[in-house]
Amino acid sequence: MHKVPILSSLDQEELFKISEILSHRDYKKGETLIFDGDKLESLVIINEGNVKAYKYSTDGREQILYIFTEGDFFGEQNLLSDRTATYTVEALQPVKTCMLSKTQFQLLIHKHPDIAVKIIKELGERMVRLENALQSMGVRNVDNRIGGILLEYAVKFGTETPEGIVIHLPLSREGIANYLGIARETLSRKLGQLESEGMISSLNNKSILITDYDGLVSLAGNPEDIRI
Amino acid sequence: MHKVPILSSLDQEELFKISEILSHRDYKKGETLIFDGDKLESLVIINEGNVKAYKYSTDGREQILYIFTEGDFFGEQNLLSDRTATYTVEALQPVKTCMLSKTQFQLLIHKHPDIAVKIIKELGERMVRLENALQSMGVRNVDNRIGGILLEYAVKFGTETPEGIVIHLPLSREGIANYLGIARETLSRKLGQLESEGMISSLNNKSILITDYDGLVSLAGNPEDIRI
DNA sequence: CGGACCATTGATAATTGTCAAAATTCGTGG
DNA sequence: CCACGAATTTTGACAATTATCAATGGTCCG
Numbered sequence: 001m002h003k004v005p006i007l008s009s010l011d012q013e014e015l016f017k018i019s020e021i022l023s024h025r026d027y028k029k030g031e032t033l034i035f036d037g038d039k040l041e042s043l044v045i046i047n048e049g050n051v052k053a054y055k056y057s058t059d060g061r062e063q064i065l066y067i068f069t070e071g072d073f074f075g076e077q078n079l080l081s082d083r084t085a086t087y088t089v090e091a092l093q094p095v096k097t098c099m100l101s102k103t104q105f106q107l108l109i110h111k112h113p114d115i116a117v118k119i120i121k122e123l124g125e126r127m128v129r130l131e132n133a134l135q136s137m138g139v140r141n142v143d144n145r146i147g148g149i150l151l152e153y154a155v156k157f158g159t160e161t162p163e164g165i166v167i168h169l170p171l172s173r174e175g176i177a178n179y180l181g182i183a184r185e186t187l188s189r190k191l192g193q194l195e196s197e198g199m200i201s202s203l204n205n206k207s208i209l210i211t212d213y214d215g216l217v218s219l220a221g222n223p224e225d226i227r228i
Numbered sequence: 229m230h231k232v233p234i235l236s237s238l239d240q241e242e243l244f245k246i247s248e249i250l251s252h253r254d255y256k257k258g259e260t261l262i263f264d265g266d267k268l269e270s271l272v273i274i275n276e277g278n279v280k281a282y283k284y285s286t287d288g289r290e291q292i293l294y295i296f297t298e299g300d301f302f303g304e305q306n307l308l309s310d311r312t313a314t315y316t317v318e319a320l321q322p323v324k325t326c327m328l329s330k331t332q333f334q335l336l337i338h339k340h341p342d343i344a345v346k347i348i349k350e351l352g353e354r355m356v357r358l359e360n361a362l363q364s365m366g367v368r369n370v371d372n373r374i375g376g377i378l379l380e381y382a383v384k385f386g387t388e389t390p391e392g393i394v395i396h397l398p399l400s401r402e403g404i405a406n407y408l409g410i411a412r413e414t415l416s417r418k419l420g421q422l423e424s425e426g427m428i429s430s431l432n433n434k435s436i437l438i439t440d441y442d443g444l445v446s447l448a449g450n451p452e453d454i455r456i
Numbered sequence: 457c458g459g460a461c462c463a464t465t466g467a468t469a470a471t472t473g474t475c476a477a478a479a480t481t482c483g484t485g486g
Numbered sequence: 487c488c489a490c491g492a493a494t495t496t497t498g499a500c501a502a503t504t505a506t507c508a509a510t511g512g513t514c515c516g
Contacts, residue, residue: 055363058449063366065359077352080345086356109345113337116344117308123351124305128314130358131293135283137365138291138409142472173495181366183473188496205481205494221286370504401463411505416464433462433513 003071004045006122009114018108022098033089033097040078040085042099046070049095050170053087054178064179066126067092067170069156076119079105092170137181145180146190147220150200154210164201165210172205194219231299232273234350237342246336250326261317261325268306268313270327274298277323278398281315282406292407294354295320295398297384304347307333320398365409373408374418375448378428382438392429393438400433422447 007015023042027033027049034040036055046068053066053074065087068074077083079102100108109116136145150167158165171179177187191208194200199216201209210216235243251270255261255277262268264283274296281294281302293315296302305311307330328336337344364373378395386393399407405415419436422428427440427447438444 055359057363057367059367061367063363065362076348077355081349081352083352083356086359110341113341113344116341116348117337120304120344120347120351121309123348123355124309124311127305127351127355127358128311130355130362131283131314134293134358134362134365134409135285135291137362138406139285139287139289178366181362184494185474185496186472189472192496412462413464413506414504417504420464430463 003047004073005071006073006115006118009118010112014112018100018104021104022100024096024098027091027095027097029091029093029095031091031095033091033095034075034085036085036088038085040075042101043073043075043079043105044089045073045098045100047096047098049091049093051089051091051095052171052175053089055087062178063181064171064175065130067156069170073122076105076123141221142180142182142186142190143219144221145182146187146194147216149176149180150208150210150216151213151220154213154216158210161209163209163211165213166203167208167210169206169208231275232301233299234301234343234346237346238340242340246328246332249332250328252324252326255319255323255325257319257321259319259323261319261323262303262313264313264316266313268303270329271301271303271307271333272317273301273326273328275324275326277319277321279317279319279323280399280403281317283315290406291409292399292403293358295384297398301350304333304351369449370408370410370414370418371447372449373410374415374422375444375446377404377408378436378438378444379441379448382441382444386438389437391437391439393441394431395436395438397434397436 007018010018033044033051048070051068052064053068054062054064056062066072066074068089074089075085078085109119136148153167153169154165157170158167169176173187173191174184177184180187191200191202195202197215199210199212199219201211203209235246238246252275261272261279276298279296280292281296282290282292284290294302296317302317303313306313337347364376381395381397382393385398386395397404401415401419402412405412408415419428419430423430425443427438427443429437429439431437
């Protein structure tokens with residue numbers, strides 16, 4: 001509970017009251033939390049594990065929009081307007097969630113305007129990320145984008161080691177390609193190239209070692225890509 | 229005032245009080261309202277005219293993120309967090325704005341939680357647009373994207389005529405290309421192709437006639453591209 | 457009417473996607 | 487702990503798409 005940023009302005013008593021009315025649900029890896037087009041009736045908060053949010057195009061290609069981790073939430077739009085879900089959310093690992101019903105959420109948000117402000121801030125963060133991603137895709141330099149995502153993941157999923165930063169990838173290579181909007185094979189080739197240039201080292205399908213951080217920074221080009 | 233959606237939940241008296249504390253400013257075509265990186269001290273609401281919000285990449289390419297029109301606002305992020313502007317905003321025509329200072333905005337939002345909810349909803353709309361745009365770029369079918377933007381503009385900037393829908397473009401061809409993340413020349417060629425297929429007719433640099441709406445819909449592919 | 461700006465066209469190069477096959481990695485069961 | 491089959495990733499060859507550069511043609515507005 002205390003790890004959820006949007007609820008952090010509440011005091012102990014309020015938190016306790018809310019924790020009483022939250023419902024919980026766990027998901028196995030690969031399970032779908034919500035489907036694009038579903039009608040949502042609650043705000044979902046991730047307590048443990050990562051999920052991916054994505055859309056399918058009509059020709060069956062997957063575009064990953066977000067990786068949500070511990071403390072992230074989704075579904076707020078669907079509670080405030082009568083919109084249905086605009087993306088599918090799938091567990092990348094075993095995931096624990098808690099859910100706040102529509103009416104509870106609306107009560108809460110009117111009682112604590114701070115929560116609305118926190119949500120606006122968090123949505124702002126996401127918009128900045130989307131805007132950066134859109135720019136990356138628009139200016140279309142694939143090398144930049146790969147550098148950018150490696151740096152982003154280094155910060156988000158990396159651990160320091162004597163050899164460099166080891167990234168524990170939340171996504172498969174195919175997933176990363178779907179996030180970047182490129183073909184799996186292209187990503188393979190580019191990563192191979194980076195490895196032969198000594199910037200990274202592919203440990204296995206789930207982790208990459210960054211051996212030349214500065215090199216990646218200059219590859220990424222746009223410093224804004226290095227997201228918090 | 230009454231045309232600003234986020235303030236629509238206020239009553240006459242409140243609106244009057246706010247209109248007293250708003251400051252106004254007009255801009256000529258081509259003038260910049262805010263620069264990427266600027267520190268913002270007020271919420272800006274567009275009263276008249278269109279503006280484009282864009283980012284430059286390090287190699288000088290422009291990526292347009294939004295076209296804001298009458299009733300739209302920006303700068304809310306910069307008032308709630310200490311973030312600086314994440315894009316540049318430039319007038320596409322003579323533009324009239326009004327501005328609400330940071331402190332006034334914060335007072336207002338705490339007094340009227342409904343406004344926060346309205347802002348969340350509006351941000352949600354923008355996120356859905358960004359998500360769709362990201363998907364369009366990711367799945368990378370340029371024809372789809374062109375069809376999509378023509379339909380979007382038809383709804384937003386079009387007028388019905390006996391011959392079809394005439395779109396009064398807010399952007400030059402170059403601007404549209406920068407919005408779609410493609411080269412100006414590519415857009416030219418694609419539009420020429422659409423014209424020879426009888427789907428559109430280029431009237432002049434600032435307007436396009438849609439002669440085969442259904443054709444465009446099937447070109448666009450993804451029905452979600454057809455935004456409100 | 458003229459000049460600046462914007463858009464189109466052509467030729468070519470560069471990049472990335474696609475399909476097919478080989479190699480590697482992963483997880484499970486013995 | 488090892489081996490095996492499935493899944494994932496890498497590699498290769500080639501095709502398709504789009505960017506780039508350069509030149510031409512049009513449009514807009516004083």
